[in-house]
Structure formats: C-alpha cells, structure tokens
Amino acid sequence: MTTYDEFEPVIGLEVHAEMQTQSKMFCSCPVLDATTAQANTAVCPVCAGMPGVLPVVNQRAVDYAIRVALALGCTIAPTSIFARKNYFYPDLPKGYQISQYEEPLAQHGLLPIITSEGEGVIRVRRVHLEEDTGKLTHVTGEGGSYSLVDLNRAGVPLLEIVSEPDMHTIEAVRAYAEGLRAILRYLGVNSGDMEKGVIRFEANISLRPRGSQTLGTRVEIKNLNSFRALERSVAYQIERQAETLRRGETVALETVGWNEAEGVTFIQRSKEEAHDYRYFPEPDLPPLVVDEAWVEKARALLPELPQAILRRFQQQYQLSAYDAGLLTAERDLAVYFEAVLAAAPGVSPKQAANWVLGDLFALMNSLGRDISSPPLSPDALAGLLQALSAGQINNSTAKTVLTEMAASGKSARQIIDERGLTQISDASFVSDLVQRVLAENAGEVERYRAGKESLGQWFFGQVMRQAQGKANPQVVREELQRQLDTLK
Amino acid sequence: MTDLTDLTVLDALQALRSGQVSSRELTQACLDRISRLEPAIRAFITLTPELALQQADEADRKLAAARRGSANFAPLLGLPLAVKDVLTVKGVRCTCGSRILENFVPPFNATVIERLLAAGVVVLGKTNMDEFAMGSSTENSAYGPTRNPWNLEHVPGGSSGGSAAAVAAHMAPAALGSDTGGSVRQPASYCGISGLKPTYGRFSRYGLVAYGSSLDTVGIFARTVADVAALFPVMAGMDPLDATSMDLPVPDTTLSASADLKGMRIGLPAEYFIDGMQPAVENLVRQAIETLHSLGAEIIPISLPHTEYALPVYYLIAPAEASANLARYDGIRFGFSQQEDEMWAIFRESRGGGFGQEVKRRIMLGTYALSAGYYDAYYGRAQKVRTLIKRDFEKAFESVDAVAAPVAPSSAFRLGEHTDDPIAMYLEDVFTLPANLAGVPGLAFPVGFDGSSMPVGMQLMGRHYREDQLFKIAHAYQQVTDWHRRSPQLA
Secondary structure (H helix, E strand, O other): OOHHHHEEEEEEEEEEEEOOOOEOOOOOOEOOOOOOOOOOOOOOOOOOOOOOOOOOOOHHHHHHHHHHHHHOOOEEOOEEOEEEEEOOOOOOOOOEEEEEOOOOOEEEEEEEEEEOOEEEEEEEEEEEEEEOOOEEEEEEEOOEEEEEEEOOOOOOEEEEEEEOOOEOOHHHHHHHHHHHHHHHHHOOOOOOOHHHOOEEEEEEEEEEEOOOOOOOOOEEEEEEOOHHHHHHHHHHHHHHHHHHHHOOOOOOOEEEEEEOOOOEEEEEEEHHHOOOOOOEEOOOOOOEEOOHHHHHHHHHOOOOOHHHHHHHHHHHHOOOHHHHHHHOOOHHHHHHHHHHHHHOOOOOHHHHHHHHHHHHHHHHHHHOOOOOOOOOOHHHHHHHHHHHHOOOOOHHHHHHHHHHHHHHOOOHHHHHHHOOOOOEOOHHHHHHHHHHHHHHOHHHHHHHHOOOOOHHHHHHHHHHHHOOOOEOHHHHHHHHHHHHHHHO | OOOHHHOOHHHHHHHHHHOOOOHHHHHHHHHHHHHHHHHHHOOEEEEOHHHHHHHHHHHHHHHHHHHHOOOOOOOOOOOEEEEEOOEOEOOEOOOOOOHHHOOOOOOOOOHHHHHHHHOOOEEEEEEOOOHHHOOOOOOOOOOOOOOEOOEOOEOOOOOOHHHHHHHHOOOOOEEEEEEOOOOOHHHHHHHOOEEEEOOOOOEOOOOEOOOOOOOOEEEEEEOOHHHHHHHHHHHEOOOOOOOOOOOOOOOOOOOOOOOOOOOOEEEEEHHHOOOOOOHHHHHHHHHHHHHHHHOOOEEEEEOOOOHHHHHHHHHHHHHHHHHHHHHHOOOOOOOOOOOOOOHHHHHHHHHHHHOOHHHHHHHHHHHHHHOOOOOHHHHHHHHHHHHHHHHHHHHHOOOOOEEEEEOOOOOOOEOOOOOOOHHHHHHOOOOOHHHHHHOOOEEEEEEEEOOOOOEEEEEEEEOOOOHHHHHHHHHHHHHHOOHHHOOOOOO
C-alpha cells in the first residue's frame, strides 16, 4: 500500500511575490534587481527605519495588487487595514513589518488548475500587501563569523497570496504554483525569475487517513525559492509524516526549513517557540480605501489571463491541454504563437505549436535567448512554416533553414531560393533516383528480398542522400515501396 | 530696548524687519543668556551656536534684501527657536533624551523644521526631554533633569520640559515641543507660558521621533498666545511624507485687538474638577473662566462622561504603539550598540543598556497589552473606549465652541517627588490625555500663581482643526490679564 493509498495529504500554499514597481512600498527608493545591484544602494531613512520617519503607501503597488486579486477572482475590500507584525531581526529595520492582518486587501478567490486528474479549482483565501525584508549574508572568515545586512530589498512591495488547503497531490501544488506565477507574469507585476527570489513559497502540509474529514496537524515549510524545492520538500514531508503516523506517533506542529543539498527538512521552530507577532493596526497609515471606480478601472485593464487563453487555444485551435498549457505559460509566448498563426493562414495550429515548442525553443536555448527577445519574428517563422506546408521544402530542410534564418536574418524564401533548397516532388526524377540506388546496392536488395525488411529505411536514407535532402520524402517513400514491391 | 531676550516673537519679528535689531544680535543675546542660565536650568541637550549664527547671518542678508524691496519678508525671518530633541534637524544629533541615540545624527529635517527653516528661523539647539517623551517632569532624561525657572527645586513638567523652561527663562522667544499625552500643555502650565497641542493631523509628524504614533503631535511654546499663533500657519498643512496629515486649508490665525468673546460658548466639564486636585489650581482656573465670561463668553456646564477612562486607555495605547516604535533601536544600524558575539546578545545588551527605566517599563506594558490572549482585553478594549472618549467631545462640541479645563491637578512639583511612584506621575496627565485620545487641539496658557508662587495654567480644547477659535479665546484673555507677561527672576 503506498502512502497515497493510505493517507490524503492536505496542502495549502502561501506565495510571496515581489511587485516590480518603480519604487518601494512605503518610500521612493527604487526597486532594484537584488542579484545584480550593489548592496545598500537603494536605501533612504524611511526603509532604513530611522527615527522619525513615516511610511507612505505606493499607489502603484496597490494597483498591482488589485490586478492580481481580480485575476484570481477575489473580492476587493473597500477598506483594508495595514498592521504591524512585530519581531526582531537584523534584516527588519523597524523591528516590525508593515503587513495586513485582520482586514486584507482581497479575499475569496479561485485559481483553476489542470493536472493528470483533470481540471480542478484551488480556493484563494486572501491576498494582502506587505513589505519585504532586507537580506543577510553570513560570512565566515579568519576573524570569526559575522553577518552583512543589505537593505536594498527592505521595503520592496510584496504580495502575499494564501490558498485554502485544497491541494492533495504534489502535481496540484506545482500546477497551482505555476498558475500563479503565470498570472503574475501576465499582469506584468512580477518577472517570475525564481532564481532572483522574486517569488517564494511556504507550504503547509498535513496528512489524514483516506476518507477522513478531520485535518491532521500541519507542518509549515518556509522559504522555498524554486518549484523543485517546493515539490521535493512537500514530497519529503508527506513521506516523513506518513512514517510518523504509521509508527502510531503524532505529527508535531512545527515550522521547518528545507535543506536543498541534503534533500531534507529541518526544524526551525516548534509550537512552543512560535512567535507572537503582536499584530496591531499600523497607526501611521490610514485605512486603505479602494473605491468601486478604482476596482473597475483595474478590471478594465486586465489582459486575457492564462487560464482563459489556455481554454481558448484548446477550443479554437484544437490543441491538447498539454500544448496549450505550454504555449500559455508565458504571455509573450502565447502572443508569439498567435502572431505566427495570423501570418500563416494555411498552416495547421498543431504544426505551428510543434515548431514553436520544439524547434524554436531548441534554437532559443542554443542561443541563450527567450521568448521576450526571440531570434526570429513571428512573421519570419510563419514564412518558413508556409513553405513547409506547401511542400516546397521538407521537414529536415526546414530545420536547417530555421537555423540559418536566425543567423542571417534572411527570410525563409530568400534562403530557399539562394541555396536551391526547393524540394523535389517530380515523380520521374524520384523514380530514376530510386532505380539507381537499388541498382548500386544489389547485395542489400538481395537481403531485403530474403526478408530483411528493415533495410527499407536504409534504402530511403540512401535515396535522400543522393537527392541531397531535397526530395520530397513522402514521394520518395511511396516510389521506393513501389519499386521494392515489384522486386519481391 | 532693555534686553533683546525679553522680546516676544511678534515684537522680535517687527524689530528684525524694521532693522532695529539684527538676527545676529538677537541670536547672540539668546546664546549669551543660555550660557549664563544653562548651568542652573539645563534646558538643552545640544546647543548649536555656530549653526545658529550662520543662519542668523543668512537671515540678516535676507532681511536687508527685503528691506530694500528686492524680496519678501519670510514670515519668521531671523527668529531664534529652540527645538525639542525629538524632532530631527539635519546634521544635528537627535538623542530623544536617550542614551540609545547619544550619537545619532539624522540625515534629514523634520517637515516642520523644513518649513520653519524656509520661513527663516534660527535654530539655537535641541532641548531636554523625558526619554522618548515618556514622562511628565523631564526627570527621565539620560542627560539629567531640567529645572523650573520659577523655582529651581521644581520640575518644569514634561516631557517637553527643556523647551518650556527655555522659553520661560527667555533663552528663546519660542520653542517646539511634542504632545502625546500633555507633554506641551503640562510643561507650559508648569512654566507659566503658552503652549499649543494642535489637532492630530494638522502638523506633519515626519521627523518627529515616534512614541505613540496615533497620539503624537508637534507643539509650539511661546510666552504669548499671539506668538504661538504666529508660528502656527508656517508649520501647518498637509505633508506628502505623512499619510496622517490632513489636506485642509489652514485657517487665518491673525488675531485682532478685540477682546470681545460675545457669541462664544465655552463648556465647563464637571469631570475636570476632581477631589484631590490642588485647591489653588481649581480656584485660578475658575477665576479665569469668570474672566472669559466677563468678556462675553457664555459658560455652559457640560459632561465628558468617559474622562475617567482616559488614563487607563492612554497607558494601554501609547505603550502598545511605543513597544513597536522603539523596536528599531536594536544596536544594528545606528545609535548605542553593545558589541556582542551573538545577535540576540547585541539586541538585549544594546536595548538593556541604552534605554532608561521608564522606557523599559512602557515597552513591557505595551508588549503585554498586545500579546496573544491579552490583545482583546487590553489593546482592543482600549481602542473601543477611546472611541467613546472621542464621542464625548463630538457631543460636547455640538453645544459649545471650546472646552475649558485645568491642565494638571497641581502646579509644578518638586524634583524627585514622584520618581519612585509611576502612578502618581501618570496622574499628572489626567486632564491632558483626553485631547490626545480624541485628536482635538488643546491650548494651555497661564492664569495665575499658587501660594508657592508657582505658575498655574488652564487649557482650552476645541473642535478638530479649529485652533483658530482657541487662539481667539486665549488671546482675548491675555489682552485683559498680564500673567503671560510675568517672568521668573533669574540671576
């Protein structure tokens, strides 16, 4: 009996997403790329928590948060309250984080997901605004160990999106996390660059016997910075908790961290050590009032969202859920794909999808590019696909042409013409070629006739080689078969 | 002209504009008087004579230009000013009366300082205060107590005792303070001068080091109400750096020579005349109210029924906010830092060694009031009662234009009298706390002297954003009385 037969995991996610506004949440310092900026270059008295300073809410950050909340189908609170979350840590300059607690910006949303089990919906409990902390770097040197504080990130607008514990498989967790990331990227709120730490996850996991409706004791995994860490740590916790329960022991309420190198979670805090954050309303900020007009303006500006595009791609283009999912993972990609289709009326959407997801991606990987700066325009790719579907070139020639298009910037038409790559479908030419190949390889023909039919593919390769790849493979295949059949 | 330091703000401004006196002369006179009296009074933590004279010279150039007609007179051009050490002045250390900020030099000006500097003031120095504005006597200062200029054995009140003493001793014609629970009005009363706590939201709090954020206000001290009113419009108005500052027009606070209070209705709340208060205080306040009546004001008995809860409510809300506001003093980025091998030891030892006893007491109180399991019973309940106190005032202002009351139950007490009894010290604030909880403005001004020749003040509380009405009433009073012209005899 597997763990999953025996137990049902109950998983909820908290997602922290930085919002890439021009300035920080409560001051005018710029939001910098944390991985490249020099330490402490975007710091002012406000985000350094100096005596006497006051926060002022960044309206753009509120606007971004409203967009995300609307995209998740949340209800926006006409009035929400900022609160102070109190704890000491050197990366928290004020000794409290300004967050939202009892009255968040938005509540009661939904995020549809697709997994191998089909379509599902994960409820979003709340979406609220807060500020990020600074970053500590621990240094161990000859003179002992010490920590460096970088406040560039302190005060960067952060959105916390909390799901209900509606996920029961790792696949669902991944689908939800990816779905959220896609929405954040579609809305232009967050780059989605996980390696830069702009999206971070916390997972709450408990197990209960299959069929039970009561919730087990949950363990919270903090600070997960990649999908891989999310999946692996959740999987680890599920197995660990299952073992604990099988031994007849109880799972302890605790907060754990994830050791990526060793693939294990480790205890950060037990229930007894749980923080009392002493939340109370932030007296420096009046209630955040979002009127109907603001909400409607934000709603009107929402782009078509990944889930909607995914559904449309499946229906309108008859694409599989898998292909549609890949094509809609990023907004730029979905836009690119539709631009290719628009410029190549005769090309089937499935074929276009294969080229975009296969050859174009391979090409981008080899060039170190991504879809935000593709190596060739949608029109250029459309030109290539049209030549292919019209039978002017074959598949393997098309791959060569694609590479050359990216390198030279020339159109498919130009390359095909200049290099005489037009595919030969002429029956008599192909017939002559097949005849010649069979004549030159009498020994193989004998063995074929003796029953070694796998040589058929070898003959095909020989013919294509003689044709320097320009023969229409379909015509070759048919002619070869015809001639071999007559020899039998 | 006898002594330049005897000039009121309005007289000084006139003398400066006419060229009768230069800002350097006036500033130097203040600095000289400070040098002479400071050993006895100890009103300042930091003096800025070089900055002051530099600003004075700059002001003199501008005054000359304005007299030539090539520029306008900035409203306070050349006026010396003392600043409570809780407001940031760029480049001047700001201690808040605490050891934990003994070396902190802010890189920015408080908004009110920015506005006053633009209006031409000269900063004489930073005045003494109870540590982080927590106290009612200026005895809780890491830099030693300030003495009351009327009797050096008595406290000047607090927490803005340094500013009040400096103005009372004519070290400065005006000073800034802060009032979270009475810290401007009570020392003004104890020192026989005028002091304004404006409406919450009227003056920007940016650069005012926070104690109780929902109660903190920047206040003004001067010897006359007309002087306070002269500084008021310069400092008032919305500040984009303070989300709690209100975007409202600043009323005209120009005061007329008329002392007619006809049509003005003044409420007399029963709850502010209590058993145990010093009889002289009650008598002097009642006499002052009689004077206001004689000027035409209608005196109406009113009730502010939740007054008795103001003290417990304040001592839950202010410490709760303070417990968070003071968390930033952790020894990591600025101020006093005890070097230790381990992070928690740095926090513990820096805060343990940097904060004084009263600050620690209030941090403990506030932390407790916000703790899980106690929040609803303490902080949550206090907020509800605060709403009731606010409603008391709203209801009162339906029938009166201002509320008149004593500032404190007694005149200035002796140094050390309450230092071992925090509750007795807290009771000094019993009449000033409600205005902070309600956010309404309060103006204190002198109404006489008690049997020990210590000054006694009265306060007027008004509707939100109607400081102009308080100025009008108190100015009328000062036109027919001369308490505000009395000065302590100092060697």
